[in-house]
Amino acid sequence: MEKCGFSPEEIEAVFEVVAAILKLGNVQFQSPDMDTPAIIPDFSEMKQVCRLLQLDDLEMLRNAITRRTIVTKTERVIKKFNAKESGDARNALSKELYSLLFDWIVAKINNTISVSEKHPLDHCHSIGVLDIYGFEIFEDNSFEQFMINYCNEKLQQLFVQLTLKEEQAEYLSEGIDWKHIHYSDNTPVCNLIEGPQRFNIINLLEEQCRFGGGNDALFLQSMDEAFRNDRESEVNAFYDSRAKSGTYLSVKQFPPTVFAITHYAGKVTYEVSGFVEKNKDTLYVDLEEVIASCRQLVLSQSVALKLSLEQSVSSGGAGVQERRPAQGHRYQHSKLVSCSGTKFKVSMHRLLASLRAKSPHYVRCINPNSSKSPRLFDQHMVTSQVRYLGLVENVQVRRAGFAYRQKYDAFVSRYKMLSPHTWPRWTGGGDAREATVCILQAVNLDVHSKKDIGMGKTKIFLNDPQTLFRMEQWRREKLDELVVVIQAKWRMFRARKQFLGKRAAVTTITAHFRMFTQRFNIINLLEEQCRFGGGNDSLFLQSMDEAFRNDRESEVNAFYDSRAKSGTYLSVKQFPPTVFAITHYAGKLDV
Numbered sequence: 001m002e003k004c005g006f007s008p009e010e011i012e013a014v015f016e017v018v019a020a021i022l023k024l025g026n027v028q029f030q031s032p033d034m035d036t037p038a039i040i041p042d043f044s045e046m047k048q049v050c051r052l053l054q055l056d057d058l059e060m061l062r063n064a065i066t067r068r069t070i071v072t073k074t075e076r077v078i079k080k081f082n083a084k085e086s087g088d089a090r091n092a093l094s095k096e097l098y099s100l101l102f103d104w105i106v107a108k109i110n111n112t113i114s115v116s117e118k119h120p121l122d123h124c125h126s127i128g129v130l131d132i133y134g135f136e137i138f139e140d141n142s143f144e145q146f147m148i149n150y151c152n153e154k155l156q157q158l159f160v161q162l163t164l165k166e167e168q169a170e171y172l173s174e175g176i177d178w179k180h181i182h183y184s185d186n187t188p189v190c191n192l193i194e195g196p197q198r199f200n201i202i203n204l205l206e207e208q209c210r211f212g213g214g215n216d217a218l219f220l221q222s223m224d225e226a227f228r229n230d231r232e233s234e235v236n237a238f239y240d241s242r243a244k245s246g247t248y249l250s251v252k253q254f255p256p257t258v259f260a261i262t263h264y265a266g267k268v269t270y271e272v273s274g275f276v277e278k279n280k281d282t283l284y285v286d287l288e289e290v291i292a293s294c295r296q297l298v299l300s301q302s303v304a305l306k307l308s309l310e311q312s313v314s315s316g317g318a319g320v321q322e323r324r325p326a327q328g329h330r331y332q333h334s335k336l337v338s339c340s341g342t343k344f345k346v347s348m349h350r351l352l353a354s355l356r357a358k359s360p361h362y363v364r365c366i367n368p369n370s371s372k373s374p375r376l377f378d379q380h381m382v383t384s385q386v387r388y389l390g391l392v393e394n395v396q397v398r399r400a401g402f403a404y405r406q407k408y409d410a411f412v413s414r415y416k417m418l419s420p421h422t423w424p425r426w427t428g429g430g431d432a433r434e435a436t437v438c439i440l441q442a443v444n445l446d447v448h449s450k451k452d453i454g455m456g457k458t459k460i461f462l463n464d465p466q467t468l469f470r471m472e473q474w475r476r477e478k479l480d481e482l483v484v485v486i487q488a489k490w491r492m493f494r495a496r497k498q499f500l501g502k503r504a505a506v507t508t509i510t511a512h513f514r515m516f517t518q519r520f521n522i523i524n525l526l527e528e529q530c531r532f533g534g535g536n537d538s539l540f541l542q543s544m545d546e547a548f549r550n551d552r553e554s555e556v557n558a559f560y561d562s563r564a565k566s567g568t569y570l571s572v573k574q575f576p577p578t579v580f581a582i583t584h585y586a587g588k589l590d591v
Helices: 008-025 044-053 058-066 083-113 143-173 187-194 201-210 216-226 248-253 275-280 285-293 297-314 340-357 379-388 391-400 408-418 432-442 465-531 537-547 569-574
Strands: 067-071 076-080 239-241 258-263 266-271 404-407 453-455 459-462 560-562 580-584 587-590
Touching: 008 044, 008 083, 008 297, 044 058, 058 067, 058 083, 058 285, 067 285, 083 285, 083 297, 143 187, 143 258, 143 266, 143 275, 143 340, 143 391, 187 201, 187 258, 201 216, 201 275, 201 340, 216 239, 216 258, 216 275, 275 340, 285 297, 379 391, 404 408, 408 432, 408 459, 408 465, 432 453, 459 465, 465 537, 465 580, 537 560, 537 580
Parallel strands: none
Antiparallel strands: 067 076, 239 258, 258 266, 404 459, 453 459, 560 580, 580 587
16 A cells, blocks of 8 residues: 555554444344334444544434434424344445545545656556446346446447447548448437436436435336337337336236346346435435544545535436535535436546547457356357447458558658658648658559558548558668768768867967967077177068068968068058068067
8 A cells, every 4th residue: 555655644544444344333233123213232332433433422423323314494303213224324334434435545546646747648648448347137137237237338339439430430521432331339228328318217217316205116107108119219119118018928028127228238127126225325414424523534535525526426417305414524415416327427428538538449358158167168159249249340340441540741740751752841832642642652552542542631541551561661761771861960060070170279289389489580589689789670670581581491481571571562551661560370460
């Protein structure tokens, strides 16, 4: 748990809730008959539960599991429980504590592994794995199997949309020659369960939970009325019951409390008993107040988490009857609390939205036999699964369709180095479609072959995967050549830069050396004039003119100039009789 980001305090709090749930299971109730209120002979377990949950009021916990407070518009009624009802209340509290703990742990782990908090999604990628429910068909199917099979229907609908429906629609929208392949669409079944029309199974179940007098019999009766044969709706054919069929065979096939739905995997019968009660997902007000009064770390955070989930879910469907808010935290909404069916539906839609935003890939698992035995292959069972999963149609679409598709801009960006007209940029003046045609022609592919290449309105389609593999190979080879060219250019640039730097350094050093040599010679001439008694400035200038005259072979002569040395009309104007010039590295200086 520490590796998942749980602090030591949170780990201890998790074990406290688990221990409290176990301790609640040890609480015993006694009552001589069904009409006598239950009593608790031993409070030692309940005291430990209060200590673990940090609940200060032991009497509140005792009252919550031995009585129920019913609040109406005009009065407040207290109904005491017998031993069986008290046990049910205790179990309901334990289930709610476990549910809160489970949701909190899941939220904590999701927050730890989330990439959106620490790293922006633009700079990182993630891979998720979804292990979907198996389709459940038991001898007795109830509310749980109904919700699991509803989940399978929605995921199968997404699979059909992404792999069959949308792919064929894409070919038609792009103007590709395509012969439609028929496939089994389970959209009517999904609409029967949660469709946009007013009368669907989840809405009808919510209505029964919203009113106090709702029960399973009325729920089945409302479905028979909503989906009867004389109503014009495509969903009606996928619902069946005794009252709807009205034949001798239906009486034998359907007991009075059974209805059937034709799922994509086959017809499944459901026992309606318990649907309304299981969908309510309600706690008594007294139990809510107990949970809201607990100061335990996990529970206090779980209450806030569940409240936020209730707020997001309540907009997705109808709710149940009004409840009185608990003290402290408002554990539930006072109105419009969604039931289990609506919560599951909203959660399912969030999952589907997340899958549509990603690039899902499917791994279909086939059950080889029903006995879970190795090396046993039931051909009839496998064939049935392949058919109702839509794998045959999927293979037909894949074989008749194109293995690769890409927008023209992206295709040109990836393979532009294969043609001299598109590298480094497209110079043809047309759009990306013409650039794509130029690339295909450069690698000797027939762009007019509709069987192998499809030129859509915005995308290019390639049928043969080997064509794509060859293009990737050519791209890698061309990239190797481009890398060599780039390396050569870089090495040339670096070598030239080093050469220019060295040449500049040599020039600077030479200039300094010449300047020093000329200065040394001038100093020697000046010392000679000072050494003899008759020396003067005119003789010094004359000696320099003689020493550095142009016909003497010396590299320093070019850096000395005067009127006598130049001997031209310009030098007469430039140099007065008593002036000579030296070309320093910083420029010519007259002295």
